[in-house]
Amino acid sequence: MMIRPYGDTLNDGAVQMSFTLPVAHSAKADEAAILFGKKLGFKEVEVVHSNPLSDEFTFFVVYGKTEISIDYDKVVVEEVEKSLDFYGVNNFIKENIKRKIVVVGACSGTDAHTVGIDAIMNMKGFDQHYGLERYPMIEAFNLGAQVPNEDLIKKAIALKADAILISQIVTQKDVHIQNLTEFIELLEAEGLRSKMVVCAGGPRIGNKLALELGYDAGFGRGTYPENVASFIVEKMHERGVK
Amino acid sequence: MMIRPYGDTLNDGAVQMSFTLPVAHSAKADEAAILFGKKLGFKEVEVVHSNPLSDEFTFFVVYGKTEISIDYDKVVVEEVEKSLDFYGVNNFIKENIKRKIVVVGACSGTDAHTVGIDAIMNMKGFDQHYGLERYPMIEAFNLGAQVPNEDLIKKAIALKADAILISQIVTQKDVHIQNLTEFIELLEAEGLRSKMVVCAGGPRIGNKLALELGYDAGFGRGTYPENVASFIVEKMHERGVK
Amino acid sequence: MTKSKLNLDTDKIAKARELSKQITAPVQKYIEKHTTVAIERTTLRMMGADGVDSIGVPIPNMVVDQIGDHICYGAAKYYINALLKKGVTPEELNNEIANGLDLTKIDFVDFSYIEEKAQELVEAFATKVKANVAYRAEKINTYKEKENSPLLYLIVATGNIYEDVKQAQAAAKQGADIIAVIRTTGQSLLDFVPFGPTTEGFGGTYATQENFKIMRKALDETGEEIGKYIRLVNYCSGLCMPEIAVMGALERLDMMLNDSMYGILFRDINMYRTFVDQKFSRMINSFAGIVINSGEDNYLTTSDAVEKAYTVTASQFINERFAYESGLPARLMGLGHAFEMNPDIKNGFLLEMAQAQMASEIFPEAPLKYMPPTKYMTGDIFKGLAMNTLFNFIAKSTNQGILLLGMLTEAVHTPFMQDRFLAVANAKYVLNNMADFSDDIEFKKDGIMQTRAKVVLDETIEFLEEINKTDLFNAIESKMFAEVSRPKNGGKGLSGVAEKAQDYYNPFYTYLENELNIVKEGNKL
């Protein structure tokens, strides 16, 4: 099924955009915005608003209609779409792994945003979903924020971790990618990569990106503790971990 | 000079978008939004928000970065960028045309939005800019709204119009294009096209569009009376009208 | 009830009401003496006249055309006579008319038979409408607590009834309480109602009985699914005002845009025609429990909202009076006003709040219809959203009844599905976040807001006095409303007005007058 955006009629291809161009505000600038919209593949482009941000920059609000469409049937998501719940995860561990599993998590590098990893790991959890610490079959260790990659690995070894959870919130200049890559390289250097389930998470982290960087999975905005717990235990089971 | 959008660094190509896709809200839908963004030419695409609008539609807020750029030096605007003011227009007429000119205007077809044409023609004008009725050298006739094309032409002939101004505000299903096209065809059928300066205007009307439809000029949002007055008199002069 | 914040002088309010009564009295006299082609077509529809002929002319129009000048006697007896004489059902009769039957060519039966049959037809009509009223009341009662307060009103305007349905259902799921199907541009000037489902309109969809039915069904379905009664709105306005009222009564619409002067001022429809039509349309709306929405907001799309605020208030008083005269109770009066001041005005928010609060204190029982910013909306959708946020804030804190949600793209296009969603989300956020703000504050004595309301009320009274002096017809002619002049005998539709004959006969009109306890102007003293 080919789909394209819907404004008020099927397949009208309507999209709202806003952006800034590094030119002074003028009729020419408006025209440039239209041309830019056309180059993006819009057939009809209207600059419905523009105003100067300074002598050298202009802001535009633009509506466009495009004939570009994508084949929805061909869209593939490598996403853990279904997930066990709190009880499901604990039962799954009891039945299949038959011992408590150890999960170590941290917000690594210079990143100091603990709220995300806390939401996943702390007792209290998030939005009425218990965190991993509350799972009877999980021993969860939340190392907090600003944990250097080396320390995280050391700690994981010491605690005999089955899984490592890394949170990365700051993404400016791709600092998260550098940091996540460094971690995996260190882990591989230690020969531990295949022994642990390793997940990354954060609002700008997708499953795709995480896979590309060598992680087992990535979890974005709106993740609940059971989503990652469920993934970990199924992955462990799949790998035959006992 | 090649330019592209600016988010917080020159040439980062950052654009904000929002649109709706005709699919249920799901991880797959998010992925579809990303693919759509990529197909528009964005290298990095992030769905920062998505939510269902109904069981069959999902709304997305997306940020993307593109390498698509346009050559600003090659942007051409056929826009009356400079304009005489109230006094300039009157003097120009006195000096060059040497008689009062007649301008007839209306909001035509089924369109009932008078505010725009009133802003241009009525005494009071708009935003402290006098309307054409106040110009000593212009005889302005505002026929109001919902004027059928035939009536407008009849009236223009009767009043010996030098210029006709047409306002079109409603644009849904391109009703303005149909209407503007019909008018020009009628005018040509009457053999009058070359005898009059004909301008279209309205918030969704650009100069480009108007030229394509066979008008002498088009005037969009934020037009002041003197902009069109100035265009009319210069055009008349250019055509050697006395 | 919240206690008064504005400390308005109740004597002044009473004075304004008294003036409106005086202003509308001569108009009422005129109304009583006249009928119109639209009223007669409406009466025909109430009896079952419906359908179109082979070239699309509606049966009610055909009948009225046949009757011609004789509509001064009322169309009812012609149609009833034919039913009796032919011994057919209305459906059958409609078919015959479509095929060329001329009702004026049929001999009359004895009038007592006509009266008897009329009784039956009136009852049949009344039963249907009463069933609708009961159904609505029950559903609203059952699902009461899911309703927003104010009710959230959203428009659909695709031009295609089937697309409208999709968008309306989505809007209802998102939280709308009310769906208005915007009418295509131009329909108000048609002197007939198009027939059947339609898919081609500009800036809106044709109002047809079939479209009403389609949308009603769709909203009922969605309503059941989400456990809510979704109200449906259309336009009871233009040259077919009462006809659309009856279609709405039959198809269980819940609200109708219906103003006593809108057509005159904004569509250049003749004033006599409009006044006569609006009365009957309101009687029907009242009987069908339909909330009317008056159109004071329209003044502010051309006039300045600060300077001309008093015209809004004056028109509310006049609309109220006309509504009472049509038997419409206050709880069905969705009197209109709008948030249309220039956003650059210092303390504009206070002036808007004063105005909205004033309306709410003067018309405490009326479910006021509050219109969002439109005129000062621009392509800057982000600014527009902020304006809508403050608008929603005022709506809640001044206890409005019906909140017409503003679209961030108001200046750009008729709403996209996502625009509607963003509007509902915004309203829900604001309404909940400052739910009891109004109860938690008082206005400063003689502060900006109290003073503003006082000034506007004074101006309103002054204005009503002027109108009363010259009379309403002359006032309209002399540009006193909306800065347009409408000559008494100008505009569309005057030829459709006829003076009633002595023995004018309209059993439905009479029935409704009785049901609604309407005291005729003539009988008043």
Next chain:
Amino acid sequence: MTKSKLNLDTDKIAKARELSKQITAPVQKYIEKHTTVAIERTTLRMMGADGVDSIGVPIPNMVVDQIGDHICYGAAKYYINALLKKGVTPEELNNEIANGLDLTKIDFVDFSYIEEKAQELVEAFATKVKANVAYRAEKINTYKEKENSPLLYLIVATGNIYEDVKQAQAAAKQGADIIAVIRTTGQSLLDFVPFGPTTEGFGGTYATQENFKIMRKALDETGEEIGKYIRLVNYCSGLCMPEIAVMGALERLDMMLNDSMYGILFRDINMYRTFVDQKFSRMINSFAGIVINSGEDNYLTTSDAVEKAYTVTASQFINERFAYESGLPARLMGLGHAFEMNPDIKNGFLLEMAQAQMASEIFPEAPLKYMPPTKYMTGDIFKGLAMNTLFNFIAKSTNQGILLLGMLTEAVHTPFMQDRFLAVANAKYVLNNMADFSDDIEFKKDGIMQTRAKVVLDETIEFLEEINKTDLFNAIESKMFAEVSRPKNGGKGLSGVAEKAQDYYNPFYTYLENELNIVKEGNKL
């Protein structure tokens, strides 16, 4: 001054102030007895120590390293001694240090010469800073009426000082009154201040003296162009708190994020180190007429804003007390708080307004710094914009001093240029549109807002009493603030604290104590 809306019990407010005094007293005692590497480096900078050696170590750090344990005598005399002995200017001395000169290897001159030279250096420093204060005062005075009220505060955070400049100038032209250059993540944990212009930071730009200079110049230029004094902000926080204060004093910064406990709680810096450093940093800020911004908003990024509102108020009292003890007048206290409640809370707006109004009534002279929603911002930029709109509304109607503008993309990225523009436009619209709203309303007696403020004040007092019972050090250790525990001897930087020797010498500290009329804890009774 607007009269009280909340009707708070003034005895309770006095009680809270008295408790804070008791709470900070033992801390003051500790502070008086200690110095830190940062204080000594600061003192060195005040005398002219600056620059870096070939591997980038700053001169002040080199000197303090050389002195080692002897910083208990103060670093000043070593540097002054070297100046005298070598007969060089500070610049020349810095060069020699960079090339390996060890100050501790130089014999001491007679102490009276040192004191005499110190006098001269203090004077030079004071003259510079006083000139800055005078310049700022004059400009602000000249351009007064162009300022927004509250002042609009915008951040730039590109990581590159030259990009920051572009964005800052654009923001100023759009209407910002204040520009804050956000600091790169991680800098607060560096025990030195980087040197020179920098172009590589994450989520912010390094705070260096050169970066300060570059931005100051750029803003002065734009300010002159648009006829406004643009205030510049940076972070006087982390392990180099007082050093950055002095850099700011010299480069005419106008505001500094500077909290008495932020570093402890949110950066895990040792508490003793922080308390000692913050005092000197505030003395410098005070002398330089720099408004401090405290960081109470940070509590709410991890704790719930409804439940833990009292921690904000308590911290404001504590920050206020510490500030007084450092000679900082109320007019320089930008006490912090934030609009961080869950937007889904019914009447959340009222709770936020009560909190903001309370801060404003308790600290009437302080230019309160009001932080926008961040925690509940999502990728739904349209909802975010609405939240910012209500936030701006409350800021204006509760008379906040410094309005940190919210970004609709808060949950997405550090601000784009257009985000900043939209924020200013929104604030300007709201502030103007409801300019005098606050003056025009009163709060209902014992209504939701009055009750809420009363409850929070009561909770604050209870909380302060608990802290007072256990003492502030223990309170921090036992998780009473921000739900984190910080052990007394844990965290970064404790090794940089030293007990002052009997003959500790710091002519700058002494000079400022006198200038600012600071009564020592020891001398109090």
